[in-house]
Amino acid sequence: MNNEFFSLAICGTLEYFNKVYSVVAYLTRLSFKNKKIDSISDLNELINQKKKKYGFSGKITAKIDLEGEVSKALCRQIGDNHYEIVFNKDFLETKVLDHELYHVFDGHCDNISNNDVINALKYSFYKEPKTIFYNLVK
Numbered sequence: 001m002n003n004e005f006f007s008l009a010i011c012g013t014l015e016y017f018n019k020v021y022s023v024v025a026y027l028t029r030l031s032f033k034n035k036k037i038d039s040i041s042d043l044n045e046l047i048n049q050k051k052k053k054y055g056f057s058g059k060i061t062a063k064i065d066l067e068g069e070v071s072k073a074l075c076r077q078i079g080d081n082h083y084e085i086v087f088n089k090d091f092l093e094t095k096v097l098d099h100e101l102y103h104v105f106d107g108h109c110d111n112i113s114n115n116d117v118i119n120a121l122k123y124s125f126y127k128e129p130k131t132i133f134y135n136l137v138k
Helices: 002-029 040-054 094-105 116-137
Strands: 059-065 073-079 082-088
Touching (some): 040 059, 040 094, 073 094, 094 116
Antiparallel strands (some): 073 082
């Protein structure tokens, strides 16, 4: 019973934060500074500009998901100091890029635990709120 209650509490909390995040993400997309990125070459150029601006020496590979498997965007570490950002084709925008790059630049993709609960808690209560706040105030 305790494990079921704990799992239900975690899922409910994560769902709540997912709803809050969705509203904030929608409002962020309405921002005047948000621009559509037209091509993969423009995307790679923007990534290189941001890497240079923030002094990031790692490799970042960008992909566009044409199948809709990624809801908005995601980033992950795929090798030693090598990261991948995958964008849903409908969310190929500068604010989404800035959001995912912040995750990479701040080390959110590094040292991911094997424990899914720990990862979900860190993501929901630390990594994602910190990244949203960054994008709102920058």
